[in-house]
Amino acid sequence: MNRPLNAKALINGDDAVFGSPVEQQTRQAANLGGVIQDVADRVGVLSVTLAEVSGDVQDVTALYKSKTKGFQQLRTGVHSMAERGRQVVHAAGEALDTAANARARVDETSHRLKQVMQDVSALTAHVNDISAQLSRVSHSMVEVTKISAHVSELARQTNLLSLNAAIEAARAGEHGRGFKVVAGEVKELSNQAGNATAEISKTMDALGAQMNAAIAQAGAATKLADQIRNSTDMVGADVEVLPKVLTVVHQVQTDIVGAARAIGDDLNHAETEIDQMTKAVETASVSLASASDKLTALTDTSEQMISLTARLGVDTVDTAYIRAVQQVSRQVAERFRDAVEAGQILLNDLFDEVYVPIEGTDPQQHITRFTAFTDEVLPPLQEPVLKFSDKVVFCAAIDRNGYIPTHNVKFSHPHRPNEADWNARHGRNRRIFNDRVGLNAGQNQQPFLLQAYRRDMGNGEFAMMKDVSAPIDIFGRHWGAVRLAYLV
Incomplete structure (x- = not known):
């Protein structure tokens, strides 16, 4: 039976290739284990790198999404500003036309006001002339009154003379009869003169009043x-200034329109x-979201490869944590x-x-009907795992919906x-972690x-971590899992 040759061993001059079949299988198994372990290590590094890159892409994607919203709001604002700008231009044009019409009307009104002021000045002069004439007439009436009084005095004296003449004529008897007639006529004339005066x-008294x-x-x-003349003089000054002011306003309106x-x-x-x-930005946001999804899928694939290598029975850097969480x-x-x-x-x-x-x-905490129970029974099982390695960050049970009822003591402080921010770091119990890692762990x-994932440590700081979880089954029903997170 021909034995398969190790080409690499032949090239390197390894004589052991010609050993027995058992020796060859032992060597091949050892080599295969070493290769699997090397692959597992490399895939582990790859998964961490992919998780880190995926986290960065997700951050950029989130940033672009926020910026996209901001740009959309900015676009809406600029559209609104542009529309208002067009309205301003239209309104300014109308104001310019109105100012021009007002200036023309003011010019016409100014001319009319000047004519009115001239008429008022002429009327004032006529009133002053009438007042002067009335004063002269009043003076003449005073003189007439004096003359009338003098005539009245003359009539009285004439009446006395006629009375004396009548007396003398009576004494003269027949010889004074003609003189008596004259004296009677004189008396009648003086009486008429007295009545007339x-x-x-x-009449003069009535006319005087x-x-x-x-x-x-x-x-x-x-x-x-x-007073009217003084007022019209001031109005005249204002009217003369008003066209100049409107000219300036018209120029300003022209500048505003421009x-x-x-x-x-x-x-x-x-x-x-x-x-x-x-x-x-919208296109970039869509592209980044697609890249993020692909990176997430690639991360899932690398994590599946890690799990596959671990299930081959070869010890890796994660084996001890896997056994501990199980x-x-x-x-x-x-x-x-x-x-x-x-x-x-x-x-x-x-x-x-x-x-x-x-x-x-x-952040929002929740409570269920089993929270008090897990607060009692989980700490004795979870807390000792924190001493397993100085790389361990937490060990906590999570239900199938991402709810962690009871966290480690160091992460279970009352909220302030x-x-x-402080609560997010120190009060992580009774919270729902329905992110990708949390849901995958609880539902697996x-x-x-x-x-592998990137944990937000706050203040813009992140730590690359691995999360290994093992399911919890109760009477054939899947409750959730135990999560063990440790630094890379």
């Missing part, structure tokens, strides 16, 4: 006319640029089964999926108000699942 005086009232009204009219049109052009250009940038998962499953059989907890309560939010917690039903 009395009527004149009465009316004249005084007219003079008073004319004085008031003169005063009012002077600036608004320039802004509108810039906004239109920016609108086009932002549209292009938004489309580019042992703890068996202990937890046994403890859960014993508790159900002893009536310590009902099976339905142990599989409760009603996660009641705990008020005042941030308004300190979400294979003997074990080995995953």
Whole structure:
């Protein structure tokens, strides 16, 4: 029977290739084990690297998604600004036309106001002339009154003379009869003159009262006319300035229209640029999301390869952790089964999926019907694993939905108000971790699942870790798993 030759051994001059078949199989098994271990180590490094790259891509993807939203909002804002800019240009154009029309109307109104002011000045002059004439008439009436009084005095004296003449004529008897007739006529004439002067005086008194009232009204009219003239003088000054002001306003409006049109052009250009940038960012976001999905799938494949090499029975760097988590998962499953059989907890309560939010917690914590039970039974099983290696970060049971009811003591501090970052690092118990790693661990039903991932340590710091989990089965029902996380 011909034996297969090891070409590599022949090339290297290895004489052992010609040993017995048992020796050859032993050597081949040893070589195969070494190759498998080497492959496992390399795949392990690859999975960690892929997890790290996948985390970076996810960060960039998340950043691009946020930026995409920001660009979309910016695009909406620029669209709105551009539309408002066009409205401003339109409004500024209308304002410019309005200013031009107003300036034309003001010019026309200014001309009319100047004419009105001239008319008011002429009217004021006429009122002043009338007032002066009334004053002169009043003075003449005073003179007439004086003359009338003098005539009245003459009539009185004439009446006295006629009375004396009549007396003398009576004494003269027949010789004074003609003189008596003359004296009677003189008396009648003086009586008429007295009556006339009395009527004149009465009329002059009435005219004097009316004249005084007219003079008073004319004085008031003169005063009012002077005030109107002063006001129209000031209005005239304002009217003369107003066209100049409107000219300046028109120029400013012209400048505004020009600036608004320039802004509108810039906004239109920016609108086009932002549209292009938004489309580019959206395209990049989609590409990154696709790359992230492919990297996640590749990471899953590398993790499956790690699991396959581990199941071949070859010890790798992860073997000790795999065995440790499997042992703890068996202990937890046994403890859960014993508790159900002893009536310590009902099976339905142990599989409760009603996660009641705990008020005042941030990040949100939840409680179920089995939380108090796991708080009692899990710490003695989980805490000792933390001493297994200084690389171990945590060991905790997680249900099939990603809920960790009872975490390690160092991660189970009460939440502090308004300190979400601190709580996220130190109060990780009673929380739902439904991320990829958490859900994969809780839902896996294979003997074990080995995953690599990047853990957020806060403040922008990350640590590359591996997560090995083993399922927990209770009376044929899958409850969840025990997770053991350790630094790479």
